[in-house]
Amino acid sequence: MSQTDRIPTIDLLPFISINEVDQDQNDDQLDAKKKKIKEVINQACSEYGFFQIINHGVPVGLMSRALDLSKKFFDCPDDEKLKFSPEPSAPLPAGYSRANPLVGQYERLLMFTPNSSFKNIYPDNPPEFREVLQEIFSHLTKTGSVIEAVLNDCLNLPQNFLHEYNLDRNWDFMVNLAYQPATETESSGLSEHQDSNCITFVLQDDVGGLEVLKEGKWIPVIPDKSSIIVNIGDVIQVLTNNKYKSATHRVVSQMGSRRRHSFAFFYNLQGDKWVEPLPQFTIDIGEEPKYRGFCYKDYQALRLRNKTHPPSRPEDFIDITHYDIPN
Numbered sequence: 001m002s003q004t005d006r007i008p009t010i011d012l013l014p015f016i017s018i019n020e021v022d023q024d025q026n027d028d029q030l031d032a033k034k035k036k037i038k039e040v041i042n043q044a045c046s047e048y049g050f051f052q053i054i055n056h057g058v059p060v061g062l063m064s065r066a067l068d069l070s071k072k073f074f075d076c077p078d079d080e081k082l083k084f085s086p087e088p089s090a091p092l093p094a095g096y097s098r099a100n101p102l103v104g105q106y107e108r109l110l111m112f113t114p115n116s117s118f119k120n121i122y123p124d125n126p127p128e129f130r131e132v133l134q135e136i137f138s139h140l141t142k143t144g145s146v147i148e149a150v151l152n153d154c155l156n157l158p159q160n161f162l163h164e165y166n167l168d169r170n171w172d173f174m175v176n177l178a179y180q181p182a183t184e185t186e187s188s189g190l191s192e193h194q195d196s197n198c199i200t201f202v203l204q205d206d207v208g209g210l211e212v213l214k215e216g217k218w219i220p221v222i223p224d225k226s227s228i229i230v231n232i233g234d235v236i237q238v239l240t241n242n243k244y245k246s247a248t249h250r251v252v253s254q255m256g257s258r259r260r261h262s263f264a265f266f267y268n269l270q271g272d273k274w275v276e277p278l279p280q281f282t283i284d285i286g287e288e289p290k291y292r293g294f295c296y297k298d299y300q301a302l303r304l305r306n307k308t309h310p311p312s313r314p315e316d317f318i319d320i321t322h323y324d325i326p327n
C-alpha cells in the first residue's frame with residue numbers, strides 16, 4: 001500500500017501528559033515533536049478530515065473488552081435486545097434499534113454521557129457491559145478535549161477558543177454498532193456520509209470495512225486494536241469555512257465475513273449553539289462565508305430525520321450543503 005493509500009497515524013503521547021513522556025527530552029524536543037504532529041494533523045484535516053491516533057490514553061485492554069462485550073450483547077435474541085428500545089418521544093434515541101435498510105445494514109445501541117440530562121437506556125446483559133460503556137465514554141470525552149485543543153492550535157485560534165465555544169458535554173453520545181455481513185444483494189453497511197458533529201472517534205474490531213474518501217479514492221481503514229480513528233465533522237468544517245474538511249466515509253460489508261462491531265463516539269455540540277463560519281476564516285482574510293448560520297439542534301434534528309424517515313432518493317438526504325451560500 002502506498003503512502004497515499006493510508007491515513008496518517010499520530011502518536012499522541014506528547015499531548016497526553018508531560019509525565020509520561022521520556023524524562024530525558026527537554027522542552028525544545030517536546031515542542032519540536034508537537035509541531036511535527038500538528039503539521040501532519042493540519043494537512044490531514046485540510047485535505048480529507050481523517051487520521052488515527054495511538055498512545056491516546058484510552059487503555060487498549062478496555063477497548064478490546066468493550067468490543068468483546070458488544071459481541072455478547074448483539075448475540076442476544078432480538079426480543080431480549082428490543083427490551084432496551086428507545087422511548088418514542090426522545091429527541092435522540094438512547095437504547096437499542098435497527099437501522100432502516102435505506103440507511104444501512106446494522107443494529108445499534110446509543111448512549112449519552114452517564115450523567116446526561118437526556119435519558120440513557122442501558123442493557124443489563126452482559127452484566128458488566130454498562131460499567132465498561134461508561135468507562136470508555138469517560139476516556140473518550142478526555143480524548144475529545146485533547147484533540148479539540150490540538151485543532152485549536154493547528155487553526156491558530158485564540159487560546160481555548162474551541163473549548164469555551166463547546167463547554168457543555170451533555171450532548172456527546174456514543175453508538176455501539178453491529179453490521180451484518182453482506183448478502184448477494186446488499187453490501188452497504190453504512191452509506192457514504194459526513195458526521196454532523198464536531199469530532200468523531202471510532203474503535204473497530206478486526207473485521208474491517210470502514211473506508212474514507214481521500215483524493216477521490218476510497219481508502220480502507222485497516223483495523224488495529226490499539227488505534228482510534230478520528231474524523232472531523234460538519235461543525236468544524238462550517239466554523240473554518242471549509243479550511244478543515246468534514247470526512248466523507250462509509251462502511252462496506254464483505255460477503256462471508258463475520259458481523260462487524262464498532263464504537264463511534266460523537267464529541268458533539270450543545271444544541272442551542274449557533275454555528276457559522278468564524279471571522280478568522282472569512283472577513284479577516286477577505287473570504288466570503290460559504291454557509292449561512294444555523295442553530296445546531298435544528299441541523300441535528302434534520303440529520304436524525306434522515307435516519308428515522310429516510311427519503312427514497314439518495315439526493316434528498318439532508319447534509320451540510322443544506323446551509324450552503326451559493327457563490
Ligand SMILES: O=C(O)CCC(=O)C(=O)O
Nearest residue numbers: 177202204210251262264
Ligand atoms: O462503524 C464505523 O466504523 C463508523 C460509524 C460511522 O461512521 C457513524 O456512525 O457515523
Ligand SMILES: [Fe+2]
Nearest residue numbers: 193194195249
Ligand atoms: Fe460517520
